[in-house]
Amino acid sequence: MRLYSRVTGDGVSVVLLHAFPLSSAMWLGQREGLSGVCRVITPDLRGFGGSPLGEQEPSLEVMADDVAETLDAEGVDRAVIGGQSMGGYVAMEFCRRHPERVLAVILADTKASADPEAARANRERIAQAVTRDGTGILVREVLPGLVGPTTRERRAMVYGRVRGLVQAAPPGAVAWASRAMARRPDSFDTLRALKAPALVIVGEEDELSPRADAEAMAEALPDARLAVIEQAGHLSAVERPESFNRAVAAFLRSIG
Secondary structure, three states, X not given: OOOOEEEEOOOOEEEEEOOOOOOHHHHHHHXXXXXXXXXXXXXXXXXXXXXXOOOOOOOHHHHHHHHHHHHHHHOOOOEEEEEEOHHHHHHHHHHHXXXXXXXXXXXXXXXXXXXXXXXXXXXXXXXXXXXHHOOHHHHHHHHHHHOOHHHHHHOHHHHHHHHHXXXXXXXXXXXXXXXXXXXXXXXXXXXXXXXXOEEEEEEOOOOOOOHHHHHHHHHHOOOEEEEEEOOOOOOHHHHOHHHHHHHHHHHHHHOO
16 A cells, blocks of 8 residues: 655665554654655555555554655655654665665664564454543543654644544544554564664653664664664654654665
8 A cells, every 4th residue: 555655855765663552643844854855755654644545454564665665756766765653663674674775774762672472462452442432532642652752742733633632533544553563563573684774763761662672773783873862752743853854864874
């Protein structure tokens, strides 16, 4: 499936895949801040934003193949593949399924390990609750962990924006993506085999995918650098877009 995408800028193509349960709208600061450095491609993953959900069973494989089809439609052979949180899971699956198309990788506030049983069960609980009752459970249970305490306490406009994106999430897409993430495999072998440079980014206040997860990914990758975004939580690209963009721009310069 070709995904609805927003595209800005020129130069090397950088695909940025959004977090759960948001849409490509979260990348506004990157489309504006990085468009002078690269061509920024920000798709809405299946069911979110402007992309249809379709009829296929939930899986990261489907999501990664959607990204490949979207690159085909954009006329892009190889790209820097980046993602935050759920987008990072999709990016790693893309590396597993389409390694020849990976110019470099950006993994932000994500993890390479599979979900333990309790986390899988919780994703299924959320999928069922959203299908039955709508997105209220996301606001109550998911939203608080998406940003760090500095954002919650000092950046009311940013927190309000994230809340709005969460509330706009289509229940069907949320349930589908929850189940896809629950089924994801461990990706450390994929990272160890990666033949491309990588940037691992983590917000210093990220409690969902903390620094230890980022360091484990950076250690597994053959050619990686680690960037810590201060005063940011799980959505470091939204909470501190200037710092996030500086890390990405420096990485892109380092790979030529």
